[in-house]
Amino acid sequence: MQIEVGSRLPVRKAEPTGFVWQKAEIISTRTAADGSQSYxxxxxxxxxxxxxxxxxxxxxxxxxxxxxxPATLDKSKTGPGSGRGSASAAQRKRRVEEDPVQLTPNKLTALQHANSVGPDLAASRADTPLGTDGELRSSEIDPATPLPISFGAAGLAEAGTASSTAPGTPGVEGANNLSAGGSMRRGPPMTGSIWSSDDVVTRMKNIDLIEMGRFQVRPWYFSPYPEELTKGPILYICEFCLKYQPTKTAFLRHKDKCGLRHPPGNEIYRKDTLSVFEIDGRKHRNYAQNLCLLAKLFLDHKTLYYDTDPFLFYIMCEIDDRGSHLVGYFSKVCAQTSADCLFQFVSEPSSNLSLSLVPIPSAGKESSEDYNVACILTLPQYQRKGYGRLLIEFSYELSKIEAKVGSPEKPLSDLGLLSYRSYWSFAILETLRNYQGSMAIADLSAYTCIKREDVLSTLQHLNLIKYYKGQYVIVIPVEMAEAHDKQAAKLKVRIDDQCIIWQPIDWVKRGKW
Known part of the structure; x- marks a missing residue:
C-alpha cells in the first residue's frame, strides 16, 4: 500500500506502560535493501x-x-486586515474567551471566594487598579515600593487560592503564558517546536545514535554534522574534546591520541566532584564548534551562528579518576557584543565554519546586557540529577559577582522554561522566607539578580501578590512555605559561592573585535 507524505493516521506509540495509538503525520519514507518500507x-x-x-x-x-x-489565497478578499496574521472580531473574541483566567484581584470571583474573602478585602477589590484587559501589569506596581510580606495571615491567606503546583514544580499552563518580556499573558506555546521549519531535512533527525563515554544516547533533533558522518548507525563523540568520528575504529584511534582529560579553558569552580570551566569561544574555536554541534542534537529552538568569538561557554563536569566528564553547559554573549550584530544563516554545513548556538529572534527586543544566558543544556544522560538547576544557579552567582541582574534569552524550550520557573520560584521564596518586613520588587530583583519582569511573573505564577486595603501585599500561604522548606531540605548539592574563583573579563585586554 502506498502512503503519501503528509498523510495522517493512527500510529502505535511506545509508552512506559506499552503501546498506545496516537495520531501522527508521515514526514518521509524510505525503502530498505530488502524492499521493506519504513516511515x-x-x-x-x-x-x-x-x-x-x-x-x-x-x-x-x-x-x-x-x-x-496547499491553501490558495483568494485575492478578491485581500486587503487591510486580511491575510496572514489578521483575525476577525469573532475570532479575537473567541481567543479572549478561551484565555486561561489569571488569579489577579478582579478575577477572584464571588462564586469561588464568597465564603472565604473577608469584608475588608471584598470592599477593596472594587478599587483595584487594572490593565485594559483586566490583568495585572508590571507597571501597576512601583518596583521601588516595599510590599508587606505575610505568611498565611488571617484574612489574607484565604484571599486567593494558592497555586495548585508546588513551588519548584511549575505547571505547563503557567509556563506557556510567559511572554518574552516576562509578563504573564497568553501566547504561542513555548515548546521546542515553536519555530517549525518547512525544510523536511531539518525537521528529521539525521543521526540515529551517538556514543559518548559510557553512554549511548538517541538524539532528539537535527544537527548539521557533515553528511558523510551521519550515514552510519552510530556517531562516536569523544567526551573530552568532543571530536566526532564515524566508526569505532577511527574513534579508538583518536582516543589513543587525545591528550585532554578535561575541557580547555580555566577552571573557575570546584567542590567535591563538581567542576566548572570557562571557555572563550575565540581562543578555543574547535571545542566550541564541537560543543554547539553536540548541543543542537538536543535543542530545537536554537539556530547556528557563524562565529563563536563573541561567546563565553561555562562547562559543568563530573570528576572521577578518568577525568572531567561533560554533564551540561551554558553560554552567554560577551558584554561588548550587541545582539543586533548577530545574524543567522541557512546553508549547507561546512567543515570550515565555526558554529555557535543563538536563539531565534522573538517579536520583542531586549537589551543584550540583561542576558546572562544565551543557551543552556544538560545532556540527557545526566538529566533528572539536578544539574540543570545548578547551571542556572551558577549563572546567577556570576551575575551577583558582576553586580547586575540577568535573564535567559528567549524563547526558552519547554524543559528550559520549567527549569527556570522552578529556580525563580525557589530563589524568590527562599529570599522572602529569610526576610522580615516589607520588600520592594526592585530589592527582590537586586538581591537575587533575577530580572524584575521575571520576579513579577513568578510572583503572579505562584499567586502571591494580593490587593488588600488599597495596597499590594505579598502573601505566602503556610502550605507553600512548608513545601518550600521540605524542598530546600532535599537539595543535596548547591553552588557554594566561596568556591568560585572568577572575575569579570577585562574586555580591553581581550582585544578589539
Missing part, C-alpha cells in the same frame, strides 16, 4: 524529539487521512 512520523501535538522511524506494522491504515491540498 518517519511526527506525533500530532507532541514535541519533535519524539519523532521516529516506524514500520508498516505500526500503522493503522484503515483510518488514514490523505494530505491536505
Amino acid at each position: 518517519y512520523v511526527h506525533f500530532v501535538d507532541f514535541n519533535k524529539r519524539l519523532d521516529e522511524w516506524v514500520g508498516f506494522d505500526r500503522l493503522d491504515t484503515s483510518k488514514i487521512e490523505p494530505p491536505k491540498p
Whole structure:
C-alpha cells in the first residue's frame, strides 16, 4: 500500500506502560535493501524529539487521512486586515474567551471566594487598579515600593487560592503564558517546536545514535554534522574534546591520541566532584564548534551562528579518576557584543565554519546586557540529577559577582522554561522566607539578580501578590512555605559561592573585535 507524505493516521506509540495509538503525520519514507518500507512520523501535538522511524506494522491504515491540498489565497478578499496574521472580531473574541483566567484581584470571583474573602478585602477589590484587559501589569506596581510580606495571615491567606503546583514544580499552563518580556499573558506555546521549519531535512533527525563515554544516547533533533558522518548507525563523540568520528575504529584511534582529560579553558569552580570551566569561544574555536554541534542534537529552538568569538561557554563536569566528564553547559554573549550584530544563516554545513548556538529572534527586543544566558543544556544522560538547576544557579552567582541582574534569552524550550520557573520560584521564596518586613520588587530583583519582569511573573505564577486595603501585599500561604522548606531540605548539592574563583573579563585586554 502506498502512503503519501503528509498523510495522517493512527500510529502505535511506545509508552512506559506499552503501546498506545496516537495520531501522527508521515514526514518521509524510505525503502530498505530488502524492499521493506519504513516511515518517519511526527506525533500530532507532541514535541519533535519524539519523532521516529516506524514500520508498516505500526500503522493503522484503515483510518488514514490523505494530505491536505496547499491553501490558495483568494485575492478578491485581500486587503487591510486580511491575510496572514489578521483575525476577525469573532475570532479575537473567541481567543479572549478561551484565555486561561489569571488569579489577579478582579478575577477572584464571588462564586469561588464568597465564603472565604473577608469584608475588608471584598470592599477593596472594587478599587483595584487594572490593565485594559483586566490583568495585572508590571507597571501597576512601583518596583521601588516595599510590599508587606505575610505568611498565611488571617484574612489574607484565604484571599486567593494558592497555586495548585508546588513551588519548584511549575505547571505547563503557567509556563506557556510567559511572554518574552516576562509578563504573564497568553501566547504561542513555548515548546521546542515553536519555530517549525518547512525544510523536511531539518525537521528529521539525521543521526540515529551517538556514543559518548559510557553512554549511548538517541538524539532528539537535527544537527548539521557533515553528511558523510551521519550515514552510519552510530556517531562516536569523544567526551573530552568532543571530536566526532564515524566508526569505532577511527574513534579508538583518536582516543589513543587525545591528550585532554578535561575541557580547555580555566577552571573557575570546584567542590567535591563538581567542576566548572570557562571557555572563550575565540581562543578555543574547535571545542566550541564541537560543543554547539553536540548541543543542537538536543535543542530545537536554537539556530547556528557563524562565529563563536563573541561567546563565553561555562562547562559543568563530573570528576572521577578518568577525568572531567561533560554533564551540561551554558553560554552567554560577551558584554561588548550587541545582539543586533548577530545574524543567522541557512546553508549547507561546512567543515570550515565555526558554529555557535543563538536563539531565534522573538517579536520583542531586549537589551543584550540583561542576558546572562544565551543557551543552556544538560545532556540527557545526566538529566533528572539536578544539574540543570545548578547551571542556572551558577549563572546567577556570576551575575551577583558582576553586580547586575540577568535573564535567559528567549524563547526558552519547554524543559528550559520549567527549569527556570522552578529556580525563580525557589530563589524568590527562599529570599522572602529569610526576610522580615516589607520588600520592594526592585530589592527582590537586586538581591537575587533575577530580572524584575521575571520576579513579577513568578510572583503572579505562584499567586502571591494580593490587593488588600488599597495596597499590594505579598502573601505566602503556610502550605507553600512548608513545601518550600521540605524542598530546600532535599537539595543535596548547591553552588557554594566561596568556591568560585572568577572575575569579570577585562574586555580591553581581550582585544578589539
